[in-house]
Amino acid sequence: MALKTFFLASILSLATAKGFKASTFSYPAKQASFQSFVVQHSLASPPQGFTKVGPADAGSTVNLRIGVSSGNTAGLEKALLDVSAPSSAKYGKHLTKAEVNAFLAPADNALAAVQSWLSSNGLTGTPSSSAGHWLSVSVPVSKANAMLSANYQTYKHVASGTTYARTLSYSLPAEVADFIDHVHPTTAFTNPYARSPALSKAIASPVSANASPDSCNSSMTPTCIQALYGVPTTPATQYSNGIAVAGFINQFARRADLSNFLQSFRPDMSATTTFMTQKLDDGRNRQNASLAGIEANLDIQYTVGIATNVPISFVSVGNTFEDGGLQGFLDIVNFLLDEDDIPQVMSTSYGNNEANIPPALAFKLCEAYMALGARGTSILFSTGDGGVQGTQPQSCTTFQPSFPVGCPYVTAVGSVGSISPEIGSSFSSGGFSNLFSTPDYQHDAVAGFLKAQGTVNQGLFNASGGRGYPDVSAQGERIPIVSGGTPQPVAGTSASTPIFASLIGLLNDQLIAANKQPLGFLNPWLYQHPEMFTDITAGNNPGCGTDGFTAITGWDPVTGLGTPIFSKMQAAAGL
């Protein structure tokens, strides 16, 4: 992977290359009188958990990201499916950066209209994606209110005390409304601290390095995982291969903890085996023991410690803009899309409730995952740790889908515990999106589950055509890590995700060594090869006063297709 330390550096050079600099592109000084506004998104009140503090300080700055409509999202989607369906002649022929950008780039007239609107407001949009379909401008609140016919107020997320400026409604002038998919931050009320429903919960149990049925039952070490799923311990050999581990909420992965972890749990590996750190949006990389982050350490220890010798990069995404995480989600994908050599796997153990995200922004983020998948990256996300309830209170009356796992172009990973048999974890989130429809690749799997389930949970979830998740699952209970020098067991789909990602990283190593293409977007391949999984048929994910969904024979919204069998995955990959 090419290493770029700062996102902005790469974007600025692009701005020059593509001629977006104000000096090289001229627009009519003042053209239309943008007067007729079209409402883009509005909410009756702030979502549960947020309260209004008062008007936002008119002089404070809002960093707006403007998502301009891509020229050909449908073409990109088709191209992605073409290179990802094993039956396709184009299978594995992933797209180059230029090919993907040609789909993502806005039509000339769209970009011209948007720049003209900005220019009439005395602004120039700076491209924040290499395809030029995301523009950023920084404006005072007063100007944002005028430009977007908005009413920015300061809102507080009560549980964390964090405040940010949001509006309950925003509009765009009719002249540009058709050319802009979404402007952020406007109506997104995500919780900046619980935006990781997948953060690990500690479960008290002894930590042990040995693999035996008894010890693995109480401590699911790397050795246990290798034995359970048949994961090779031999070092990977390909340096063009890579796994990117996404880090948010200012957590960093601590090298001393990794070394300590490897000594305890991978004594066959060199304790100096390490990873690369990339930073964007002023991401942190302090190495103090007292500030060590459990999530970041877990994610690094279960990639470096399972994907033996696969190059791993920790991407530390900052929290500069108090944006509830969504801007970071967007920036990391645009950052990777800007690289000539993309990581073949991206593992993320963070997410949000789908309902807190404006649909247009969810679709725009999903478009970014589509693009990265078309480049050949397998994108894995944890489903979350709130069962069917997500982060809602227990009194909830409908199940809450998670994002971005509802996007059909990411691979959603749930959790199981126990061994022989493995059982779906009660905390493991699973269900059906309210925004994204069931993709073709999982149509039969979802239909099979819904038929078998009958009327159970009727009315509590979207049974009419929503994308189902998880796709797969892996161990996520009693996982020992070292954080801040202290060994401790954790649990969560946060653990399952880097574990599954590591198996994909090892398969890619073998594929590259055999002169074959890496796996890329996984789902069509996964659903075509159910034999690659141990079908999990026990466990349920309670919430909202119900038992949640129940794991059954075949795909289910607790454990997906099941847990991996490495040798069968090798066979299905033609290894």
Ligand SMILES: *[C@@H]1O[C@H](CO)[C@@H](O)[C@H](O)[C@H]1NC(C)=O
């Ligand atoms: C694993 O632990 C569970 C719960 O403590 C117990 O019911 C089960 O018998 C144990 N299995 C093995 C193989 O030790």
Ligand SMILES: *[C@@H]1O[C@H](CO)[C@@H](O)[C@H](O)[C@H]1NC(C)=O
């Ligand atoms: C963490 O490390 C940085 C850099 O060494 C230091 O400036 C800072 O004071 C440390 N913070 C804590 C809480 O130890």
Ligand SMILES: *[C@@H]1O[C@H](CO)[C@@H](O)[C@H](O)[C@H]1NC(C)=O
């Ligand atoms: C269920 O999903 C479909 C497909 O995305 C969508 O059209 C429909 O509105 C969803 N239903 C509900 C109740 O959210």
